Amino acid sequence: MEPILQVKDLHVSFQVKGGEVKAVRGMNFEVGKGETVAIVGESGSGKSVTAQTIMRLIPSPPSIIKQGEIIFQGQDLLKKSDKQMESIRGKDIGMIFQDPMTSLNPTIKVGRQITEVLIKHQKMSAGEAKKQAVEMLKLVGIKNAEARFNQYPHEFSGGMRQRVMIAIALACRPSLLIADEPTTALDVTIQAQIMDVMKEMQSRLGTSIILITHDLGVVAGMCDRVIVMYAGEVVETGTKWEIFKNPQHPYTKGLLRSMPRLDQKKGEPLIPIIGTPPDLIKPPLGCPFAARCDQAMKICERIDPSATVFSETHTARCWDLHPMAKEVQSS
Amino acid sequence: MVRYIANKFFYMLVSLFILISATFFLMKAIPGDPLTSEKQVPPAIKERLYEQMGLDKPVYQQYLKYLGEIAQGNLGISMKQINQDVSNIISQTFSASLKLGVVAIIVALIVGVLLGMLAALYHRKLIDNVAMVLAVLGIAVPSFVVASLLQYVFASKLHWLPTMGFKGPLYYVLPVAALTAQPIAFIARLTRSSMLEVLHADYIKTAKAKGLGWMAILFRHVIRNGIMPVITYMGPMTANIVTGSVVIEQIFGIGGIGKQFVQAISVRDYPLIMGITIFYGVLLMLARFITDILYVVVDPRIKLSKGKEG
Amino acid sequence: MDSNPIKVMPTPVDLTAEDFRKIGTDEKEAEVIQRESISAWRDAWQRLRSNKLAMTALIILGLITLTAIIAPWLIGKIYGYNYYSNDLLYTNKAPSSTHWFGTDDLGRDMFIRTWMGARISLIVGLAAACIDLLIGVIYGGIMGYFGGRVDEIMNKFSEILYSIPYLLVTILLLVVMEPSLGTIILALTITGWINMSWIVRGEIMQLKNREYVLASRSMGAGHGRLLFRHLLPNAVGPIIVTVTLSVPNAIFAEAFLSFLGLGVQAPVASLGSMISDALTGWLYYPWRMLFPAILISLTMLSFNIFGDGLRDALDPKLKK
Numbered sequence: 001m002e003p004i005l006q007v008k009d010l011h012v013s014f015q016v017k018g019g020e021v022k023a024v025r026g027m028n029f030e031v032g033k034g035e036t037v038a039i040v041g042e043s044g045s046g047k048s049v050t051a052q053t054i055m056r057l058i059p060s061p062p063s064i065i066k067q068g069e070i071i072f073q074g075q076d077l078l079k080k081s082d083k084q085m086e087s088i089r090g091k092d093i094g095m096i097f098q099d100p101m102t103s104l105n106p107t108i109k110v111g112r113q114i115t116e117v118l119i120k121h122q123k124m125s126a127g128e129a130k131k132q133a134v135e136m137l138k139l140v141g142i143k144n145a146e147a148r149f150n151q152y153p154h155e156f157s158g159g160m161r162q163r164v165m166i167a168i169a170l171a172c173r174p175s176l177l178i179a180d181e182p183t184t185a186l187d188v189t190i191q192a193q194i195m196d197v198m199k200e201m202q203s204r205l206g207t208s209i210i211l212i213t214h215d216l217g218v219v220a221g222m223c224d225r226v227i228v229m230y231a232g233e234v235v236e237t238g239t240k241w242e243i244f245k246n247p248q249h250p251y252t253k254g255l256l257r258s259m260p261r262l263d264q265k266k267g268e269p270l271i272p273i274i275g276t277p278p279d280l281i282k283p284p285l286g287c288p289f290a291a292r293c294d295q296a297m298k299i300c301e302r303i304d305p306s307a308t309v310f311s312e313t314h315t316a317r318c319w320d321l322h323p324m325a326k327e328v329q330s331s
Numbered sequence: 332m333v334r335y336i337a338n339k340f341f342y343m344l345v346s347l348f349i350l351i352s353a354t355f356f357l358m359k360a361i362p363g364d365p366l367t368s369e370k371q372v373p374p375a376i377k378e379r380l381y382e383q384m385g386l387d388k389p390v391y392q393q394y395l396k397y398l399g400e401i402a403q404g405n406l407g408i409s410m411k412q413i414n415q416d417v418s419n420i421i422s423q424t425f426s427a428s429l430k431l432g433v434v435a436i437i438v439a440l441i442v443g444v445l446l447g448m449l450a451a452l453y454h455r456k457l458i459d460n461v462a463m464v465l466a467v468l469g470i471a472v473p474s475f476v477v478a479s480l481l482q483y484v485f486a487s488k489l490h491w492l493p494t495m496g497f498k499g500p501l502y503y504v505l506p507v508a509a510l511t512a513q514p515i516a517f518i519a520r521l522t523r524s525s526m527l528e529v530l531h532a533d534y535i536k537t538a539k540a541k542g543l544g545w546m547a548i549l550f551r552h553v554i555r556n557g558i559m560p561v562i563t564y565m566g567p568m569t570a571n572i573v574t575g576s577v578v579i580e581q582i583f584g585i586g587g588i589g590k591q592f593v594q595a596i597s598v599r600d601y602p603l604i605m606g607i608t609i610f611y612g613v614l615l616m617l618a619r620f621i622t623d624i625l626y627v628v629v630d631p632r633i634k635l636s637k638g639k640e641g
Numbered sequence: 642m643d644s645n646p647i648k649v650m651p652t653p654v655d656l657t658a659e660d661f662r663k664i665g666t667d668e669k670e671a672e673v674i675q676r677e678s679i680s681a682w683r684d685a686w687q688r689l690r691s692n693k694l695a696m697t698a699l700i701i702l703g704l705i706t707l708t709a710i711i712a713p714w715l716i717g718k719i720y721g722y723n724y725y726s727n728d729l730l731y732t733n734k735a736p737s738s739t740h741w742f743g744t745d746d747l748g749r750d751m752f753i754r755t756w757m758g759a760r761i762s763l764i765v766g767l768a769a770a771c772i773d774l775l776i777g778v779i780y781g782g783i784m785g786y787f788g789g790r791v792d793e794i795m796n797k798f799s800e801i802l803y804s805i806p807y808l809l810v811t812i813l814l815l816v817v818m819e820p821s822l823g824t825i826i827l828a829l830t831i832t833g834w835i836n837m838s839w840i841v842r843g844e845i846m847q848l849k850n851r852e853y854v855l856a857s858r859s860m861g862a863g864h865g866r867l868l869f870r871h872l873l874p875n876a877v878g879p880i881i882v883t884v885t886l887s888v889p890n891a892i893f894a895e896a897f898l899s900f901l902g903l904g905v906q907a908p909v910a911s912l913g914s915m916i917s918d919a920l921t922g923w924l925y926y927p928w929r930m931l932f933p934a935i936l937i938s939l940t941m942l943s944f945n946i947f948g949d950g951l952r953d954a955l956d957p958k959l960k961k
Contacts, residue, residue, distance in 0.1 A: 057539055090542030097540075102533040106632050107556050116551075117541045152631040168541065299660035309648050319661070328661035346804040353810070357817045471942035473893055475900060475916060476934040479923055487924045494924075574808050578900050582920065596816060596901050604816055608809050615806045 003030040004175055004208055005054070010068030012046070012053050015061055019281045023049045025232040027068070031176065036202065036209040038219040040255070041229035044277055047212045050229075051178050054210075055095055056085045073175070091121040094169030094207075098181040100161035104153040110164055111137075111149030117171045136167040139204070140197050159190035166197055173205050180212045195222055216259045220244065225313065228252050231277050231288035233304075238314035248308070248316035250293045287319065295320050332627065339623045343616045350612045354605040355397050359390065361601065406606035411598050417606035420591060427497055428576055428587030435507050435572050439514035444558055446515065447522025451557070452549075454527060462519055469516025474575045478509035478582045495584035506583045510575050514568045518561055526557035562626050569618035573611060685878075688954040695950020698943040705940055709763055712756040720750070733926045743928045745918065754910050755932045761911040762892050762937065765826060766944075769891035770884050772830040777837025778873065778880065784838065785845025786868050792842070799835045807832040811894065815903040822905055825898065829891050840883050844876035878955035885948035889941040896937060912937040 012024040024046040031037045039047045052058040054070055056077060070077040073092070080088070089095075097103045104113060114136060115129035124132065130149070137145035140163040153161055162182060169177055179198065183191035199222060202209060211223060219226055219240065226243040228236040228251065236249040247253045254273040275292035278284050284291070290300035299305075299319050308321040319325055388396075400407070406417035450462040482505060486494035492504050529535065530553060538548045577589035584590075588607060595603035689695060720739070736743040742751035780799070784792045814828040845868075848854060854871050862871070873880075896913025898904045904914045912933045919929035 055540060057536060086542045086544055088542065089540055095540040097533055097536065099533060103537045105534040105538070105552055105556070107559070107630060108551070113537075116538075116543065116547075120541065120543060120547070154632050165537070168537070296664045297661050298664060299656065301664070302660075322656075322661070324656055324658070325661045328658045329663075342801060342804060346801050349801065350805050350809070354813060357813050360817055467942065467945060471889065471945045472938040473896055473913075473916075473941070475896070475920070476930075476938055479916075479920065479930055479934070483924060483927065570806055570808075574806075574897070578897065581900075593901055596812070596903065599816070601816075604813075608813055611809055612806060615809075616804060619804060 002033055004033050004073055005031040005210075006069070006071040007050070007054070008069040008071065010050065010053065010070065011066035012049050012058070013064045013066055015064065016281070020064075021280045022283055023063075023232055023280060024053070025280075025283065027229075027232075027234060029227050029234065029237065031208050031210055033175075034202070034206050034208055035225065036211060036223045038211045038213060038223040038226045039229055040213060040216065040219060040226055042214055042277065044280075045229040046232040047229050048180055051095070051180050051210060051212050054178060055089060055093060056080070056082075057089075057095070087121070090117045090169075090174070091172045092174050093176045093178060094172070094174040095178045095180065096162070096165045096169045096182050099185045100158050100165055101185070103165055104161055106153055109150055109152055110156065113153075114164070114168050114171055117168060121172045133167070133171065136171050137164070139201065140164070140167045140170075141193075142167075158186055159193060162186060162190075162194050163197060166194075166201065170201055170205060170207065174207060176208045176210065177202075178210045178212070181214070182211070183218060184213070184215070191218070192221075198222070216255060228255070231283065232280060233288060233317070235289065235318070236316040238310070238316075242311065242314040246310075246314075248310065248314075248321055249289075249318050250295050250320070251289050252316070287317075297325065335627060336624055339620055343620045346616055347612060351398065351401055351609055352394075354608055355394055358601055358605055359393075401609065406609065407602040409600055409603045411595075411600040411603070417602050420603065421588060421606060421610050424586060424588045424591050427585055428580065428589060431497075431503070431506060431510070431576055431580070431585065431587060432569075432572055434503055435510045435514075435576075436568065438507055439511040439518060439568060439572070440561070442511070443515040443518025444522050444561060446519040448526055448554070448557070450519065450523040451526030451530065454530075459523075462523070466516040466519045469512045470520075472512070474509055474513060475578045475582060477512045478505070478579055481505045481509055482582065497583070497585040497587075502583075502585075506579050506585060509582075510572055510579050513575070514564075514571055517564060517568070517571075521560050521564055522558055525560045526553060529553050529557045532556075559626075559630055562622065562629060565625065566615075566619035566622035570615045573615060685954045689950060692950045692954065695947050695954070698946040698950065701939060701943045702947060705759060705936070705943070706763060709756050709760040713753050713760065716750075716753050716756075733922070733929070735926075736928055742932045743926070745915075745929055746922065746926075751929065751932060754915060755912070755936060758910040758912040758915045758933055759936050759940070761822070761905055761909060762895060762913065762940070764822070765829070765895045765905075765911065766888040766892040768826045769829040769833060769894075770888045772826065773834040773837050773887055774880070774884050776830070776834035777883075778841050780834065781838030781841030782845060782868055782873060785842035786849060786864070786872065788846065788849075796842070799838060802832055803835045805832070808894065808897065811898065812901065812903060815898060820898070820903050820906055822909070825895060825903075825905065828898075829894055833887065833891065837880070837883050837887070840879050841873075841876060844879055845872050848872050848875050882948055882952045882955065885944060885951055889944040892937065892941060892944075912940075 007027050007029050010024055010027040011022070014021040014023055027046070027050055029037070029039075039050065041047045049058060049063075053063075053065060054072075054077065058065075065078060068078070072088070077085070077088070104110065111130065111133055114133035115124075115126065118124045118129040118132050119126070122129075122132075134145045134149055137148060142148050142160060142163055148156075153164070156164065165182075177198075182198070183194050186194060195218060198209065201207065209222075211218070213219060223240055225239050226237065227234055228243070228249065230251050236243065236247065236252045238246075243252060244256070247256055251273070254271070257271040258273060260270060273292060278288050278291065284301070286299070286301040286303050287293070287296075287305055290296045293300065295318075297319055305317045305319045305322070307315040307317050309315045404418055406421070409415040409417055409420060412420065446462045446465070450459040453459050482494060485492045485505060493502050496502055497506075535548065535552060538552050543551075573589075576587065577592055579585070580587045580589035581593050588610070591603065592607045594600075595607065731740075731744055732746050734740060734744045736751075740750050740752065742755055745751055745754065780795065784795045784799075810832055811828040814831065815824060818824045818828070849867075849872060854867065857871055858867060892912075895904055895911055896916065899911055899913035900917040902917075904917075905911045907914075910918075915933040916930055916937065919926070919933070923930040
């Protein structure tokens with residue numbers, strides 16, 4: 001599959017009082033055309049920072065993009081000027097955020113918040129933009145779109161606002177949509193509806209999606225591939241099936257164990273991952289998960305493992321997967 | 332919306348009624364009566380005058396009569412300024428105060444909002460620090476100190492501006508500066524903090540994600556929402572400027588209501604004190620009422636939620 | 642499920658079997674971060690102490706208060722002046738070694754008068770703030786605690802009272818009652834407590850639905866105990882901030898009243914009354930205005946800065 005986005009060796013840091021928080025430490029991944037890729041990890045793992053760095057939305061200062069490339073449709077976004085980025089944001093890459101209650105401007109009518117993008121990027125007249133915006137509202141499943149066009153965000157429920165956000169993000173038919181925890185703030189029933197809207201829109205427009213989430217349930221319903229992040233690094237990546245059926249990294253296994261499943265046996269407990277992620281001002285020398293890992297070995301504290309490749313799509317970074325580990329342990 | 336306005340209007344009337352009643356009964360509580368000081372008045376004339384002023388009637392009748400008179404805009408007769416209606420004195424002196432007040436309000440709004448906006452946009456930079464030092468000073472230093480200082484430096488020492496009087500545009504500069512120091516400081520702080528909040532709001536991130544330019548975001552999304560809290564300050568600001576003008580008019584020798592008020596108090600011209608008090612009361616309560624309405628009109632969020640409340 | 646890696650990325654080090662020995666749980670570095678637990682108050686105090694501006698303001702306030710208490714008495718002992726006796730042969734004199742701040746139009750020593758005035762202004766400010774505190778906490782506490790109908794009626798009452806411009810009421814009262822220290826403080830507090838009552842009401846309303854209050858109530862704690870043991874102590878932060886910020890307001894209001902001739906009456910002086918006395922000839926005798934003006938500005942400035950600092954320290958979320 002031809003990738004439309006390639007992130008290569010991305011390092012992002014934040015300058016804070018106590019030093020430099022190394023939030024993203026060497027991200028590598030690709031997103032294919034029409035593909036949905038999930039980035040999974042707990043809060044602070046660097047997944048949102050990655051998303052916002054792709055959009056170049058991350059405020060600088062305090063953030064510093066230390067190194068890396070973000071190749072989107074053949075061009076490095078990190079080399080673009082602010083002005084050039086403006087014409088990519090909203091047009092070629094759309095983004096939706098976690099909290100629909102605060103993501104819309106409360107004092108501007110919903111319709112205008114959609115036409116704004118169209119007028120900016122498609123150079124539409126106000127009338128054309130309105131027609132297109134009403135069309136978008138209908139597409140994301142808002143009934144009475146003409147009347148709703150003239151309402152303010154506070155007249156919409158949370159789920160409806162997230163639909164509006166999707167309409168805004170997809171108004172210009174971008175080739176990539178970044179959804180940063182789009183369902184976290186919503187009720188479970190609404191979550192499913194929003195995911196359906198996104199899937200529906202994707203099949204219509206052929207958009208690639210990067211879905212940032214910590215909810216593996218959402219991943220199972222929607223994604224093709226999964227990237228598991230921990231402490232600013234990719235620890236495991238694979239297709240949905242590889243990750244769910246054959247997880248290799250202890251952290252991925254932990255995540256799956258801590259999530260309720262339908263096929264769970266009665267009485268089988270959910271097991272939380274004990275401990276907290278490391279302090280990224282002084283990231284550990286070795287594997288960042290070592291301190292919380294029940295498989296940890298001496299090497300884990302000294303050297304960060306490199307990737308072990310299982311298939312063309314499936315890789316994981318763990319010393320336990322090293323051939324020598326099995327030799328030593330079986331002896 | 333209509334209920335909300337009706338509600339606020341009702342409150343205003345009640346407050347006004349209380350203020351007017353308070354002035355009446357407090358006036359009654361003053362030992363002696365309007366004629367006590369006029370010692371040489373013969374008893375016969377005194378009685379005639381009592382009758383004329385209705386002072387021989389029971390208190391409740393006097394009270395009702397007083398309310399009726401005020402409803403018609405009649406605030407009584409000055410005790411010290413011969414043959415002068417209180418309403419007349421007010422209407423004659425109001426224009427100077429009004430001009431000063433209106434200019435001050437406009438200046439305060441413009442300068443305050445601009446200063447606050449600059450401070451927010453250049454957060455933690457030099458402009459921000461300077462603006463905030465000025466704001467703290469503006470809030471802490473009493474207006475009469477500012478007025479005296481300005482008068483001393485720019486009028487008395489440098490002779491750039493006139494010391495006293497109210498005869499042309501140049502005469503506005505110092506009084507307006509003194510009068511607006513505190514409101515500007517408040518507005519600047521208010522604007523700054525609310526702009527900072529807006530700048531970090533999620534919907535600004537959305538606007539950026541839409542690819543809008545810096546100017547579009549600033550004008551369409553930031554400023555509009557950022558200056559909204561300033562509207563709530565309009566009522567208190569009017570009060571601040573009105574009471575401030577009492578002092579400022581005195582210092583700069585401007586013949587407005589404020590000056591009349593100070594003089595009335597110093598010679599205990601009770602009808603005039605009461606009249607001006609009521610006049611100020613009406614003015615300030617109106618300002619607050621308008622502020623309440625304005626806020627609902629400008630901020631769409633409030634229409635539904637606050638309309639239901641009392 | 643067993644899986645066979647296709648390949649393993651090369652590692653730039655030589656590995657030994659020892660490296661792949663598992664670490665026992667006891668061997669593992671304790672990842673629990675040892676952090677001294679700090680009480681909310683000590684935490685706030687530490688934040689306040691690191692705010693240099695607020696601490697400077699606090700020190701200045703301390704110095705002003707101390708001088709206002711000591712200076713009139715001490716100078717009286719050393720130089721034999723007091724704040725009221727005049728020397729008509731020695732009026733409007735510029736500052737000198739005998740009269741540090743000069744003399745006023747009646748030949749009274751300005752140094753001793755200024756500090757005397759500061760004392761009066763501080764008394765007015767602090768007393769008014771304390772009375773506001775007392776009434777506001779009780780009224781607001783009742784409103785917030787009982788809620789419902791009680792709150793509605795009491796709140797409407799305070800709203801109406803609040804919508805009457807307070808300086809006008811104060812002026813009216815003082816026109817009728819002859820101004821003295823007592824009546825001035827009374828007049829200032831007649832509507833001054835409302836703001837405090839609203840702050841307390843809001844805090845109590847937020848706090849009363851917290852689990853710990855519900856728990857205590859379900860265990861049979863009475864109204865008094867709930868209000869004074871559980872609710873008010875947790876609302877202390879905003880209350881203190883409001884008090885701190887209401888002191889300069891009262892000082893300013895008293896100065897304003899002095900200007901109208903409704904402040905403390907001669908021979909007693911407040912900073913405000915000294916400034917308004919000085920206004921008449923101030924272009925010729927600037928020192929008569931200068932010292933009280935600097936002192937009142939410094940006092941109000943310090944209270945404001947300290948109050949802001951206190952607010953930031955007590956509620957870091959509010960920091961703007």
